[in-house]
Amino acid sequence: MSRYRLTRGLARSGWTKGGTATAGVAAVGLLLAGCTPGGEGIRKEGTASSTPAPRGAVSSTPAPTPSTHFKKVNAVKLLAADPKVSADVKRAVAKPCAADEYPIEVTYASLTGSKSSDIIVNVMTCADSVGLGAYVYRERAGSQDGYDNVYANEQPSVYAGVSKGELEVSKQTYDTGDKVCCPSGEDVMTYRWANDHFTEYDRYHTDYSKTTVDDDTTADGTM
Numbered sequence: 001m002s003r004y005r006l007t008r009g010l011a012r013s014g015w016t017k018g019g020t021a022t023a024g025v026a027a028v029g030l031l032l033a034g035c036t037p038g039g040e041g042i043r044k045e046g047t048a049s050s051t052p053a054p055r056g057a058v059s060s061t062p063a064p065t066p067s068t069h070f071k072k073v074n075a076v077k078l079l080a081a082d083p084k085v086s087a088d089v090k091r092a093v094a095k096p097c098a099a100d101e102y103p104i105e106v107t108y109a110s111l112t113g114s115k116s117s118d119i120i121v122n123v124m125t126c127a128d129s130v131g132l133g134a135y136v137y138r139e140r141a142g143s144q145d146g147y148d149n150v151y152a153n154e155q156p157s158v159y160a161g162v163s164k165g166e167l168e169v170s171k172q173t174y175d176t177g178d179k180v181c182c183p184s185g186e187d188v189m190t191y192r193w194a195n196d197h198f199t200e201y202d203r204y205h206t207d208y209s210k211t212t213v214d215d216d217t218t219a220d221g222t223m
Contacts, residue, residue, distance in 0.1 A: 084135075111136065113193065114138055121133075168191075170189075185205055
């Protein structure tokens with residue numbers, strides 16, 4: 001799963017082998033260069049009472065069942081009106097990348113037990129489809145219309161999806177000296193909904209192989 005997510009994101013990237021990144025600030029700055037000014041990624045987690053991979057899909061958007069209440073939303077307006085969304089991300093979706101295509105993916109799934117589908121929104125750079133922010137919105141209960149932001153993660157290269165009915169968030173990791181195109185690994189976190197908020201209950205890390213297509217010769221130069 002991790003290798004598929006990496007391949008999907010990097011296949012669309014405009015990065016070259018010449019770029020290099022260091023852990024932390026350098027990697028963040030280069031990742032944000034595609035569509036919005038650089039800025040430090042932040043991680044925020046909210047509750048329902050509050051007003052919430054390179055890009056790659058954690059899973060496909062689940063097909064709604066006949067019993068699922070499936071109501072589409074305007075994700076651009078949802079993000080623009082959300083005080084939890086950073087100014088950098090709002091600038092990234094202020095205008096389309098081309099025609100009427102915005103750098104946004106929206107997934108509808110049941111994550112919180114709400115009568116209506118929850119909404120997962122992923123925001124990416126236009127040029128490289130690198131994740132800038134991942135959010136989960138839950139329809140507000142009661143007489144008030146609208147949605148509550150119940151999860152937000154704005155660490156660059158983040159991507160949120162669904163795994164077995166639970167929220168799964170992935171983020172690529174960089175070591176000192178890594179090329180921007182070639183992260184060292186990936187963190188994957190799984191969250192469960194309980195007591196009106198998401199709680200991380202599982203996490204794993206994958207170290208990617210450093211072997212590339214250029215490494216097809218032996219030490220003595222033979223094939």
